Amino acid sequence: MAQDVWKGAYPSRVSLGHKRSRQLKEGAIAGLFFVAATIGAFTTAGIILSLAGETIAFFRVVSFVEFITETQWTPLFSIKKFGIWPLVSATALTSLIALVVAVPLGLMSAIYLSEFAHPKARAVLKPALEVLAGVPTVVYGFFALTVMTPFLQRFIDMTLFNSLSPGIVMGVMIVPLVASLSEDAMSSVPQALREGAYGLGATRMEVATRVVVPAALSGIVASIILALSRAVGETMIVAIAAGQNPTFTFDPRVPVETMTTYIVQVSLGDTPYGSLSYRTLFAVGSTLFVLTFVMNIFSFWFVRKFREVYD
Amino acid sequence: MAVTTAEQFPAREQFRPRLGFRKVTGVIFTGIGLVAIAIGLGMLVWLLIDTFVSGLPWLDRQFLTSFDSRFPDQAGAKAAIYGTAYMMFFTMVIALPIGVMSAIYLEEYAREGKLKSFIQINISNLAAVPSIIYGLLGLQVFVRWMELGRSVLAGSLTMALLILPIIVVATQEALRAVPPSIRDASYGVGATRWETIRYHLLPYALPGILTGNILAASRAIGESAPLITIGALTFVPFTPNGPLDRFTVLPIQIFNWVSRAQQDFQGVAAAGIIVLLVVLLLMNSVAIFLRQKLQRRF
Numbered sequence: 001m002a003q004d005v006w007k008g009a010y011p012s013r014v015s016l017g018h019k020r021s022r023q024l025k026e027g028a029i030a031g032l033f034f035v036a037a038t039i040g041a042f043t044t045a046g047i048i049l050s051l052a053g054e055t056i057a058f059f060r061v062v063s064f065v066e067f068i069t070e071t072q073w074t075p076l077f078s079i080k081k082f083g084i085w086p087l088v089s090a091t092a093l094t095s096l097i098a099l100v101v102a103v104p105l106g107l108m109s110a111i112y113l114s115e116f117a118h119p120k121a122r123a124v125l126k127p128a129l130e131v132l133a134g135v136p137t138v139v140y141g142f143f144a145l146t147v148m149t150p151f152l153q154r155f156i157d158m159t160l161f162n163s164l165s166p167g168i169v170m171g172v173m174i175v176p177l178v179a180s181l182s183e184d185a186m187s188s189v190p191q192a193l194r195e196g197a198y199g200l201g202a203t204r205m206e207v208a209t210r211v212v213v214p215a216a217l218s219g220i221v222a223s224i225i226l227a228l229s230r231a232v233g234e235t236m237i238v239a240i241a242a243g244q245n246p247t248f249t250f251d252p253r254v255p256v257e258t259m260t261t262y263i264v265q266v267s268l269g270d271t272p273y274g275s276l277s278y279r280t281l282f283a284v285g286s287t288l289f290v291l292t293f294v295m296n297i298f299s300f301w302f303v304r305k306f307r308e309v310y311d
Numbered sequence: 312m313a314v315t316t317a318e319q320f321p322a323r324e325q326f327r328p329r330l331g332f333r334k335v336t337g338v339i340f341t342g343i344g345l346v347a348i349a350i351g352l353g354m355l356v357w358l359l360i361d362t363f364v365s366g367l368p369w370l371d372r373q374f375l376t377s378f379d380s381r382f383p384d385q386a387g388a389k390a391a392i393y394g395t396a397y398m399m400f401f402t403m404v405i406a407l408p409i410g411v412m413s414a415i416y417l418e419e420y421a422r423e424g425k426l427k428s429f430i431q432i433n434i435s436n437l438a439a440v441p442s443i444i445y446g447l448l449g450l451q452v453f454v455r456w457m458e459l460g461r462s463v464l465a466g467s468l469t470m471a472l473l474i475l476p477i478i479v480v481a482t483q484e485a486l487r488a489v490p491p492s493i494r495d496a497s498y499g500v501g502a503t504r505w506e507t508i509r510y511h512l513l514p515y516a517l518p519g520i521l522t523g524n525i526l527a528a529s530r531a532i533g534e535s536a537p538l539i540t541i542g543a544l545t546f547v548p549f550t551p552n553g554p555l556d557r558f559t560v561l562p563i564q565i566f567n568w569v570s571r572a573q574q575d576f577q578g579v580a581a582a583g584i585i586v587l588l589v590v591l592l593l594m595n596s597v598a599i600f601l602r603q604k605l606q607r608r609f
Contacts (some may be wrong), residue, residue, distance in 0.1 A: 016354040022503060029505045030420055036412035037421070040434045040479070043472050047444060050451035112344025129351055134591065135358070136533025137561040139584050142569050143358045146365075146577050160587045172354045179351075201328075205337035225440065233441020235536035236562070240569055260443050260536065267446070267540045273455060281540075289440070296439040300432075
């Protein structure tokens, strides 16, 4: 490869004479790459514009006060009520159940991998755990509905569709997110801090819980917020296993409908462009986007603000 | 830690090492860590075993070669497999060049400054946007404004935007791993910036770039929410013939089967999941192979 350049560029000094055409080509290529790099910015703009346009149209018909105070969501019935709370409560419930599962499992896995595991064991276990994040979410949905729910029904009296089972399965899905990012944060804590603690007579566990975890706290918190944001935006698991009943409840045993499930439910039906139910998609989508966006920004900000820098 | 603070140091008579207790707690703690990992991996194994047990009886030649049906024993994944292949082809044709070019711009052309950090922050933000939001973007922009309809092309454009951040970040990492001395040597013999990229950086970074693209593609293959939102079909008795035809993909087909009332369709869904997982396994094996065998270390 390198030889081609040499042959192409060096002996034919003539080609170096075409300075202008060479510069033109360089400029054109740089321009092309720049245009490609701006597509990301256009995507963000496109998301905001398309969400905002239909959401504004939605709020011309439905009052914003009703949207955030009403506790019933029945836009597809004859008596239409547009209160976002049933969808928000369902999303909050499933996501919190997921966090209750993912935070202890993910953190303990991270501490074990970073502080206790033999390097060889870590080289196998960490990628193995990350496989969990690569399984398509529709597969988790299938698992929640056909395996986890019947399993839980042996111990708890609950309906086929509920928020507990998809919440737990979603928690398993985001374990690698918590584990991987937290482990990165812990691994980057300098060895000198650990050795200092060992020198004072601390045991391995004391080093892990009282030195490494506090030092890596900003990364750990950020990983948890990112995992929460993933759970809030997760669609297929809850669409399959949590039901399609928008009820304002925090009972994990009954069917609910999350924001994402509502979008799926309406999309599966035949919704005419420009109708009010078409616009509810974007009103719910905007709510979801704003929620996850705030979480993501907060997590970036948190890392930047509280990161311990060692040299 | 009681032992470490200065004010407790003089009170030596109060310090009880309790070494036995502390060591036992440590062992228990390690055990909990191992159990946590075991639970995660155990769930994975449970999921796989259960899927294979219920899906394998349904997985036969007929399943791969026939269209969907109301009857479980006649239902097949042909339309979904073709749809997935079509959609993935167009997705990668769109996303790969754009993603690689933006990464090259960010790593090799952009000067440090506000514009670069704006583009960079924007990309990390996009990576964290829920996939279903991309579906709403696709529905409004590609299906409505550009009037592509609920077609393969509209789906591919949506998916391409979804995986673009993954490709950009992976390509950037691959380019960063090429040592600056290679660039300096190339500039030193009079090569231009593009010649340096074309003949020196891309060849070295290629395994990393390919790995990143395969991982991005495997993300797209498993996604269904954005495609449901743009209105991909759930019952399709035909294969698409061009980019403007309507289509379905494997995960949507699986979702459709899972949602049906008849118990037998759970088995059919499991068979579809096995097909999906095998494809993903193959793709990831290729990615790991590329990373292990072709990657050059400097």
